[in-house]
Amino acid sequence: MxxxxxxxxxxxxxxxxxxxxxxxxxxxxxxxxxxxxxxxxxxxxxxxxxxxxxxxxxxxxxxxxxxxxxxxxxxxxxxxxxxxxxxxxxxxxxxxxxxxxxxxxxxxxxxxxxxxxxxxxxxxxxxxxxxxxxxxxxxxxxxxxxxxxxxxxxxxxxxxxxxxxxxxxxxxxxxxxxxxxxxxxxxxxxxxxxxxxxxxxxxxxxxxxxxxxxxxxxxxxxxxxxxxxxxxxxGASFETPAKAARELGPVVLEVADLSMKAPTEFGTSLKNVSFQVKAGEVLGLGGVAGNGQDELILALSGERTGGTGKVMLKGRDLGQEGPVARRAAGLLTAPEERLGHAAAPDMSLTENAFLTAKTRKGMVKNGFLDWGKARGFAEEVIKAFDVRTPGTENAARSLSGGNLQKFVIGREVLQGPEVLVVNQPTWGVDAAAAAAIRQALLDLAAGGAAIVVISQDLDELMEVSDRFGALNEGRLSEIRPVDGLTVEQIGLMMGGAHDMEVAHVDG
Amino acid sequence: MDINPILLLAAIMVASTPILLAAIGELVVERAGVLNLGVEGMMITGAVCGFIVAHSTGSATVGFIGAAVGGALVSTLFAVMVIFLMTNQVATGLALTLFGVGLAALMGQSYVAEGQIIVPKAPIPGLSEIPVLGPILFRHDLVVYLSVALVVLVWLFLTRSRAGLILRAIGENAEAAHALGHPVRLVRFLAVMFGGACAGLGGAYVSLVRVPQWIDNITAGAGWIALAIVVFASWRPGRLIIGAYLFGGVTALQLNIQATGLAIPVEYLSMSPYIATIIVLVALSAGRAPGSLGKPFHASS
Incomplete structure (x- = not known):
């Protein structure tokens, strides 16, 4: 040759x-x-x-x-x-x-x-x-x-x-x-x-x-x-996240018949989405990008309201409440896009910590900001999640993708949510940071929170979830336990196939 | 005094031409993804350049050419700052307007009392003899025909030519166009210059035909109207021509109504062109802005 x-x-x-x-x-x-x-x-x-x-x-x-x-x-x-x-x-x-x-x-x-x-x-x-x-x-x-x-x-x-x-x-x-x-x-x-x-x-x-x-x-x-x-x-081996055996509690988050029109011309409308998540449980939602994942997290976080159906947290309907009320009630979210959605790129980590934690961590007193508390909380997140950064006053933009993602997820986890919804928690993150984030989500569930993980990474969903469902053109498939689920079944769920066809493939 | 519908319609074409010219130029600029808010400044620079050149040479045609060159030159200032120095487009555009208005006032100081240069009419042989349509459409000066031809050419360019496709692609997603190897900065630079030349022509039409003499602040906001019409026309040449003629039409109509002495307060008549244009174009609008409109482009990525 x-x-x-x-x-x-x-x-x-x-x-x-x-x-x-x-x-x-x-x-x-x-x-x-x-x-x-x-x-x-x-x-x-x-x-x-x-x-x-x-x-x-x-x-x-x-x-x-x-x-x-x-x-x-x-x-x-x-x-x-x-x-x-x-x-x-x-x-x-x-x-x-x-x-x-x-x-x-x-x-x-x-x-x-x-x-x-x-x-x-x-x-x-x-x-x-x-x-x-x-x-x-x-x-x-x-x-x-x-x-x-x-x-x-x-x-x-x-x-x-x-x-x-x-x-x-x-x-x-x-x-x-x-x-x-x-x-x-x-x-x-x-x-x-x-x-x-x-x-x-x-x-x-x-x-x-x-x-x-x-x-x-x-x-x-x-x-x-x-x-x-x-x-x-x-370059080094790292721990694979371990699922601990958990006791499931009562249903914490119930979404019933949620429908919402697409926000933009190229968006996806949500159609009759229903699911329940129990305390201590991780629900994984998969699907090909652009099938309603972004719209679902907007509807759950309260950034978009005005759909039909219910979003119930411990029996209380939050469907028409905005993000602040939902956060106060214990429904926390971490959206996919780190720079611009989950974090304000040019603001410091302290300011970013303040933005979502102000209510639950009591950072506002008589209308004034308590910067000391905000800085303390940012330090806590940085320490607990091993975020590599010179300090809390660095701009979010200056962190690498993996470090900022650890910060964004850690900020929500440390607020002690009842329910945490995350979208693409490890997208564009190196393997070691991804493992740490997944472990944190599993630990949070073990502590009794209900967790919804929306992701396009099937391996990730299989690793962390107890049950799995797939979004297809804004509809949610039937939700199945992850144990015993085959790749073929998952593919059919993602493609929007009906139960009949899945059963047929099984046989 | 009655309104003569034929004269009115002919007047509409004349009243609309400056806005149409400035707007078609800005349409190309925005389709390339650059938001140039300096249309008013480029127009008034064109107006003064056109007036001065026409007076020095005695030729209206040379005056219009001078106006286009003047408009294009001030637009290169904007282009260099926005495209190469990556300044904020909105702030730079506003600065260009303020700069243009001041520059024009300075350049035009000694021309304030000067008389007009006649812009010859160019009736189209044959067509201009058609009853009704002839006097409305075919007995104008060359610039009116040019403005309509320019809209058609821009439409053909954008929809039928490869260069037009590349320009639209750059306006839609500059990073992707760059990744495919298309010259984002060059295309944007040329588009901005084209926009400047068109605005300059439009400005000269005000100072040489519509008014026609030099007074300070002569364009009186026509550049802003042109900008608004581009947006309301959803960045499409066909709708742009409707919007421009509608605005010019209501302007001419309300001037005629004022002349008849109808008992409507003048203020209402003066606002009517703006209101009518907004209502009609909002009802029509369905389009979407070019994807990377107003966003700076860094070639480093």
């Missing part, structure tokens, strides 16, 4: 205060599925941005089939046969599928010809898609198809996929894997970025592991256990 498809040698990129990539070298062979594995902040994104011409390396170089490869911009990378499917920020909601695809091509054909080619490629690879649909109306899986087809129309030699499965149901993941295997069989190489170990073991031929910007190892993932890979990725 001669030169590999892409050889990366000694790539280095430093940003002020942090070295994102430090002397990274590896090869991607022809028709190889190569995994790039690492935690958030390990430098995976910077590395692929350099390959795709979005970021220029400080040092080091690349060769593509033996020829020097230094794309000054994405256009040059695309011309050389490198295509990329982004995780975020690369589709235009207000434009239709064909327009979105045309924007990613160098010389797009006329709209009508392009639509025909989109149909052709989408059928060849089993990715059905209507070229004239507005992208804002598509599901997450369909949006990803738009990106993939945009790449495939350019006959790439190397396809980069950045965390492609985080928004998909298990069934959609299987379809995606089939497409990728077919591409590989046709000679296309794939650089597959993920931190999901089982996926990498199932799909990838080779894996390069990054930690803190440095290459740790290149290995064959099928020969390693998930545990070994995780240890290489994190």
């Amino acid at each position: 001669g030169d590999p498809l892409l050889r990366i040698s000694g790539l280095t990129k430093a940003y002020p205060g942090v070295v994102a990539n430090d002397d990274v070298s590896f090869d991607i062979g022809e028709a190889e599925v190569h995994a790039l594995l690492g935690e958030n902040g390990a430098g995976k994104s910077t590395l692929v941005k350099m390959i795709y011409g979005l970021v220029k390396p400080d040092k080091g170089g690349m060769t593509l089939r033996g020829a020097p490869f230094t794309p000054p911009e994405p256009r040059a990378a695309r011309a050389a046969g490198v295509a990329m499917v982004f995780q975020h920020f690369s589709l235009f909601d207000a434009l239709n599928v064909a327009e979105n695809i045309a924007l990613g091509m160098e010389n797009p054909p006329k709209q009508r010809d392009l639509a025909a080619r989109i149909r052709e490629v989408s059928e060849t690879y089993g990715l059905p898609l209507d070229p004239m649909k507005i992208v804002g109306d598509l599901s997450a899986g369909e949006r990803q198809r738009v990106e993939i087809i945009r790449c495939l129309l350019q006959d790439p030699k190397l396809l980069i996929m950045d965390e492609p499965t985080s928004v998909l149901t298990p069934q959609e993941v299987e379809i995606l894997f089939q497409t990728l295997r077919k591409l590989k069989a046709e000679g296309t190489s794939i650089l597959y970025i993920s931190h999901k170990l089982e996926e990498i073991r199932a799909l990838c031929d080779t894996a390069t592991i990054l930690r803190l910007g440095k290459k740790v190892d290149t290995c064959t993932p099928a020969e390693k256990t998930a545990r070994e890979l995780a240890t290489m990725m994190v």
